[in-house]
Amino acid sequence: MSPFEVVLLFSAGFLSSAVNAVAGGGTFLTFGAMSLIGIPPISANATSSVTQFPGYVTSTLAYWSDIKTFWRSALWLAAISAVGAVIGSLILLALDNPSFRVMVPWLLLGATTLFAAGPWLKPKPREGGEPVSSATGTIAQFVTSIYGGFFGAGMGVMMLASLGLTQAGDYHRLNALKNLLATVIAAIAIVIFVGGGVVAWLPAMIMIPGGAMGGYAGVWIAKRVPQIAVRIFVIATGIFLAIYYFWTA
Structure with missing residues (x-):
């Protein structure tokens, strides 16, 4: 691996966590960086799950005081998410x-x-106590978790939108539940991807330290850079990658 590729991967890990802290969408950057250095798409997708996982864990821990108030009622959705993640990963x-x-x-x-x-899909605060598990909520989460196990980009936005339509609670409660379920989905996917031998470990080990630094720097960025500028950067990255794959297909 050349010095340029090492710098590219480390920078992608750093920027990925930084933009996740501000606006989300970091998967585009890790997946894109690995694609540009020639890592096959399945391996790039699986490895992105590994590099994003620490961020899911820390986000869940940040909401732990909220999660403790409804963890029993969240177990059903967590179980559904685990099953969906297995299906998506195996596909x-x-x-x-x-x-x-x-x-x-x-x-x-x-x-x-x-x-x-995403800004138009954010759930509005709803009255109510603990999140409730309805048939609609179960189906929506099951579909979202299949997608998350298969291709994680955009999973958080999709999940937050569906939870806002099917679960009770204010935005922070829904975001806490989303982080918990995303952690479950990513953990299951990683186990299956590791077992399938599709994780590119050297790129992952280069990006993870960058991600740790980027998560901390994201707080600084959030205070100084308008969120719309970060969102435009992520959207432009997604469009560029789509054009790149259309062009090279």
């Missing part, structure tokens, strides 16, 4: 790289559109 492993590569630009366009619509 990914069942594909070969050429087949997945054809799907990637469309997935990127969909995820970019979802991310761009």
Whole structure:
């Protein structure tokens, strides 16, 4: 691996966590950096799950005081998320790289559109106590978790939107639940991807320290850089990657 590739991957890890702290969408950067240095798309997708996982864990811990108030009622959605993540991850492993590569630009366009619509999809505060598990909520979370296990970009926005429609509680309660379920989905996906031998460990080890630094720097960025500027950067990255995959398909 050349010095340029090392710098690119480390920078992607750093920026990924930084933009996640401000606006989300960091998966575009890690997936894109690995794609640009020639890592096959299935491996790049799986490795992005590994690099994003520490951020999911720390985000969940940050909301731990909230999660403790409803963890029993969240267990059902966590179990549904685990099953969906297994299905999505196994579907990914069942594909070969050429087949997945054809799907990637469309997935990127969909995820970019979802991310761009994020501000309009944020749930409004709702009255009520603990999150409730309805049939609609179960189905929505199951579908979201399949997508998350298969291709994680945009999963957080999708999940927050569906939880806002199906679960009780204010924004912070819903965001806490989203972080918890995202951690479950990512953990299951990583276990399956590691077992399938598709994780590129050297790039992951380069990006993870950058991500740790980026998560801390994200707080500084959030105070000084307008969120709209970060969102435009992430959307532009998603569009660029989609065009790149359409062009090279």
